[in-house]
Amino acid sequence: MVLDRLRRGAFARDPKKIPDGLWEKCPGCQKTVFKRLVEERLDTCPECNYHFKMGARRRIATLIDDGTWQEWDAEMSSADPLGFVDSRPYPERIAQQQAKTGLKDAVLTGRGRLSGIDVALGVMDFNFNGGSMGSVVGEKIARLFERARELRIPAIVVSASGGARMQEGVVSLMQMAKTSAAAARLREARVPFISVLTNPTMAGVMASFASLGDIIVAEPKAMIGFTGARVIQETIKQELPEGFQTSEFLLAHGQIDLIVARQDLKAELARLLAYLKPAPSARGAHA
Amino acid sequence: MSTPFDFLEPLSRLQDKIDELRQLSETSGVDVSREVASLEAKLTAESERLFASLTPWQRVQLARHPLRPQTSDYLAHACQEVVPLAGDRLFGNDEAIVCALATWDGIRCLVVGQQKGKDVHERRRCNFGMPHPEGYRKALLKMRLAERFALPVVCLINTPGAFPGIEAEERGQSIAIAENIREMAALRVPIVVAVIGEGGSGGALGIGVGDRLLMLQNSYFSVISPEGCAAILWKDGAMREVAAERLGLTAEVLQRLGIVDEVVPEPPGGAHRRPQAMAEILRAAVARHLRELLALPLDALLERRYRKLRAIGSVIEPPAASA
Ligand SMILES: [Zn+2]
Numbered sequence: 001m002v003l004d005r006l007r008r009g010a011f012a013r014d015p016k017k018i019p020d021g022l023w024e025k026c027p028g029c030q031k032t033v034f035k036r037l038v039e040e041r042l043d044t045c046p047e048c049n050y051h052f053k054m055g056a057r058r059r060i061a062t063l064i065d066d067g068t069w070q071e072w073d074a075e076m077s078s079a080d081p082l083g084f085v086d087s088r089p090y091p092e093r094i095a096q097q098q099a100k101t102g103l104k105d106a107v108l109t110g111r112g113r114l115s116g117i118d119v120a121l122g123v124m125d126f127n128f129n130g131g132s133m134g135s136v137v138g139e140k141i142a143r144l145f146e147r148a149r150e151l152r153i154p155a156i157v158v159s160a161s162g163g164a165r166m167q168e169g170v171v172s173l174m175q176m177a178k179t180s181a182a183a184a185r186l187r188e189a190r191v192p193f194i195s196v197l198t199n200p201t202m203a204g205v206m207a208s209f210a211s212l213g214d215i216i217v218a219e220p221k222a223m224i225g226f227t228g229a230r231v232i233q234e235t236i237k238q239e240l241p242e243g244f245q246t247s248e249f250l251l252a253h254g255q256i257d258l259i260v261a262r263q264d265l266k267a268e269l270a271r272l273l274a275y276l277k278p279a280p281s282a283r284g285a286h287a
Numbered sequence: 288m289s290t291p292f293d294f295l296e297p298l299s300r301l302q303d304k305i306d307e308l309r310q311l312s313e314t315s316g317v318d319v320s321r322e323v324a325s326l327e328a329k330l331t332a333e334s335e336r337l338f339a340s341l342t343p344w345q346r347v348q349l350a351r352h353p354l355r356p357q358t359s360d361y362l363a364h365a366c367q368e369v370v371p372l373a374g375d376r377l378f379g380n381d382e383a384i385v386c387a388l389a390t391w392d393g394i395r396c397l398v399v400g401q402q403k404g405k406d407v408h409e410r411r412r413c414n415f416g417m418p419h420p421e422g423y424r425k426a427l428l429k430m431r432l433a434e435r436f437a438l439p440v441v442c443l444i445n446t447p448g449a450f451p452g453i454e455a456e457e458r459g460q461s462i463a464i465a466e467n468i469r470e471m472a473a474l475r476v477p478i479v480v481a482v483i484g485e486g487g488s489g490g491a492l493g494i495g496v497g498d499r500l501l502m503l504q505n506s507y508f509s510v511i512s513p514e515g516c517a518a519i520l521w522k523d524g525a526m527r528e529v530a531a532e533r534l535g536l537t538a539e540v541l542q543r544l545g546i547v548d549e550v551v552p553e554p555p556g557g558a559h560r561r562p563q564a565m566a567e568i569l570r571a572a573v574a575r576h577l578r579e580l581l582a583l584p585l586d587a588l589l590e591r592r593y594r595k596l597r598a599i600g601s602v603i604e605p606p607a608a609s610a
Contacts, residue, residue, distance in 0.1 A: 079601035081544060082535045086520040135600035142597060164488075164510050166520060169535045170546055173488060173510040174599040177496050180465060181472035181596045188473065203461075204510075207489045211465035226460040226489070227451035231515075235451045245456060255459045 026050050028221070042262045051199060051219050051262055055101075056108040056125035059158055063266050064112035064121065071110040073143060078105055078136045084167040093129070093167065101128045105136035106161070109144045111153070115270035120148040122157040126200070131161035133205050134168040138175025141209055145182035149189045152278040156269060158196040159210040163203025176208035183212045190279035194272060196265070197224050197247070197256070215272055216256040218247035219265075224256075291348040298337065298556055301330040334556040341505070344531040347513060349505040349557050350484045351447075356562040358385050358400030358443045361483070364566030365573075366391055366398065372429055378458065381422030382413045383446070384494065386429040391441055392574035394581070397433035399426045399494050400443030403484075416485070417450035420463035423493045427467050430474055439477040439577050442494045447512065449490030464493040471496035472596060477580035477588060479573050481551065482506040482538075483558075498592050499576045500546065502538035503569070504553045508546075509536035546599060549576075 023032050028050025038045060042062055043052040054062075060069060077094065084090040098104060106128040111120055122144045124131045141157065148155035164172040186193055195213025197206075199222035207226055210216075218224060225245035233240060243249050250256045260268045305326045312319040341349070349355070362369050366389035373380040382402065389398045401418065404410030433440050449460055471478060471494075478497030486495070486508030502508060509516075513531035517524050541547040551572050554561040580588060 073604070075605050077603050079603050081601040082533065082540075084533055086533070135602045139600050139602050166511055166516055166534070168601075169510055170508055170541055171544060171600060173492060174546060174596070176465075176489065176492055177468055177472065177596045178599055180468040181496075181593055184469045184473040185593070187469075204489060206461040207464040207493075208468060209465070211462045212469055225456050226449065226464070227456070232451045232453065232456070236453065238453070240453065244453070249457075253457050253459070255462055 027052075044262055049220065049261065051221065053126050053160065053199060054262070055127055056103065056123040059123045060108060060110075060112070060121065062262075063114055063156075063158075063269070065114065065116065069110055069112040071108060072147070073109060073140050074104070076104060076136050076140060078134055078168075080167075081135070081171045082167070082169050084169070086167070090167040097129045101125065103128050105140075106131045106133070107137045107140050109140045111147075111151075114156070114273070115266065117270060117273050118151075118153045119273070120144050120151070120153055120155045122155075124158065124160045124205070126160040126162075129165065131159075131205070132163060132165035132172070133161060133175050133179075133208075134165035134172045135175065137161075137165075137205075138172075138178045141175075141179045142182040145179070145186045145193070145209075148193070149186045149191050152189075152191055152280075154191065154273050154276065154278060155186060155193045156196065157193070157209065157213075158198060159201040159205050160198045161201055161203075161205035161210075163205060173204065176204050179209040180212060183209050187212075187214070192273065192276035192278060194269060194276075196269075198222050200224065202226070202228060214276060215258075217265075217268070217272075218250060218256050218259050220247055220259055220261055222247045224250055292352070294337070294341075294345055294348075295557075298330065298334050301326060301333060305330065331555050338505075338555075338557070342528065342532065343507070343534075343537050344513065344528040346505050346537055347485075347507050347531055349559070350507045352557065352559045354559040354562075355484050356558050356565050357405065357445060357484070358398070358402045359405070360562045361400070361443060361566050361569060362387055362389060362398060364563050365570035368395075369398075372432075373425075375421045375424040375428055377424060378421040381419050381425060383416055383418040383450070384422035384426050386425060388438070389441075391577065392570050394439065394574060394577050396439045396441055396577065397429055398441045398443065399429060400483075401446040401491075401494070403445060414450055416446045417448060418446065418490060418493070419450050419452075419455050420458040420460050423449075423463035423467050426494050427463075427470055430471065434474050434476050437476060439479070439581060440474070440497070441573055441577070442478065442480040442497060444480065444482045444486050444491045444495050444508075445484035445506075446487050446490045447485050448487035449493060464489050467493045468496050472592065473589065475585055475589065477577060477583075478592075479576045479580070481569060481573060482508050483569070486536075487512060496596070498580050498588060498595070499548045501549045501551050501569075501572060501576070502541065502547050503551045503558060503565075504538055505557055506538065507531075507536040508538075508541060509534050 026045040029048035109122040197218040308319045368390045370388040385402045403416030404413035480497040481501040513527040516530040517526035538550040554564040558565040
């Protein structure tokens with residue numbers, strides 16, 4: 001009832017009428033919006049369609065048919081190759097991120113059905129240490145590509161990441177090579193890979209597997225790029241153009257195939273996959 | 288005034304003395320050979336002592352030394368029959384990445400290397416060794432050429448990083464690097480990569496995937512610059528020396544982690560003191576790896592390359608977890 005009236009916008013802008021904690025401020029339009037309404041719209045703003053950051057579990061629930069999800073490598077967690085310490089030791093940081101998010105690391109992978117289509121899906125979670133790619137993300141993504149190739153089912157990866165995980169040094173940098181090498185084999189086998197870029201997808205992830213989709217999809221107004229805007233500004237000492245490094249900027253510069261709103265993502269992925277069928281056999285690439 | 292190279296001061300003082308004595312002998316005809324020999328022995332001993340205990344941050348300084356040999360030096364001193372190849376045939380010719388057909392110790396190959404430039408003009412043209420997407424695309428185009436004509440590839444890494452700029456983003460810096468990494472992982476000719484100076488992150492990796500990874504003794508290879516790391520993790524630029532220590536960016540650490548296959552020694556006092564001698568050392572090391580790789584059947588080579596990349600990482604899994 002209340003929700004109905006909210007949808008009509010009658011007192012959507014009058015927070016006083018509804019108890020605290022049920023409202024949140026939209027970073028897109030700065031308006032105070034009703035949380036349940038945002039959730040109902042898959043975490044987008046009813047006023048401006050701003051796409052809030054979405055956790056990996058929730059993302060999977062929005063894309064995969066009920067009861068069909070089987071998670072892969074669920075227990076994998078990070079070691080500490082360098083014995084890295086900054087304000088705290090790296091293993092402590094990991095433990096704290098695990099407690100905060102209920103995740104082992106910054107990506108979930110598995111197999112499930114998307115509108116009836118058998119797919120291998122990976123979803124990154126920005127809440128876990130900024131979605132940074134270390135050994136766990138690299139290994140799980142590489143295995144995802146290898147399994148998709150073996151099973152001959154399409155791979156989809158939804159990215160959200162600030163880049164490589166500094167605390168693993170060059171080991172994290174080399175995850176770019178590891179994931180891209182696995183993507184090369186998937187491509188050679190002519191099994192499709194759709195990369196979905198969400199806010200934000202930057203640096204080491206964007207400069208590796210996230211840029212290697214047969215199709216690259218982005219959510220609206222996501223921040224996507226190689227170098228962060230602050231570093232660019234400090235280097236060139238110029239104002240950055242309006243809308244720099246947004247999905248729309250990438251689309252205009254020919255770097256992505258399409259922008260899809262979150263509410264339409266599942267249907268659009270299914271539509272794409274109907275065209276991009278894995279080649280029929282392991283020798284498909286040579287058929 | 289302090290410079291990043293203050294720690295090399297004792298060596299320069301000795302070198303100055305040697306130069307002075309030599310000049311004196313030339314103008315006056317006095318025989319100083321004994322004094323010179325003893326000073327040179329002292330210089331060698333002193334540089335050995337100094338270089339045995341360099342900190343990672345000092346290594347980073349040496350890797351950035353303005354006189355450090357660059358790709359152009361290796362093309363001049365380690366190669367014959369050099370034919371430079373320009374352009375990506377799409378947008379332009381990025382001089383931050385040099386490509387050349389070259390004969391490396393008798394082996395015909397393609398050399399791809401980052402170039403920082405030696406004087407003000409060349410540095411500007413080379414954008415201080417920071418490539419744009421067209422640089423990576425040029426490298427890929429030439430590597431495809433090498434693949435078609437069965438020429439092995441030698442990559443020389445020396446970049447602070449891919450250029451962080453508006454145009455670089457507009458032309459797809461991420462995509463250019465990602466595609467190079469993917470294509471190099473599967474390129475059907477041997478690839479030997481050597482870090483000759485700075486190995487700055489994704490910008491280095493964009494020409495850095497291959498069968499063997501070599502690092503000069505005083506080069507570095509890192510996921511982020513020590514300055515950048517200090518600013519992000521400690522919110523304090525002064526922590527850069529600590530960051531250099533923690534990032535494990537030296538050749539020895541990376542060899543221990545199984546990422547680097549060989550640490551290439553530098554002449555006493557560092558590569559910048561004897562570019563020609565350095566080129567001789569690197570020529571021999573790279574040629575040895577090229578010969579080993581050329582002897583492998585192609586499928587075995589590619590499978591090994593894949594396994595090598597695939598094995599990098601350190602994760603914890605419960606025993607029966609991976610189904
Ligand atoms: Zn809004």
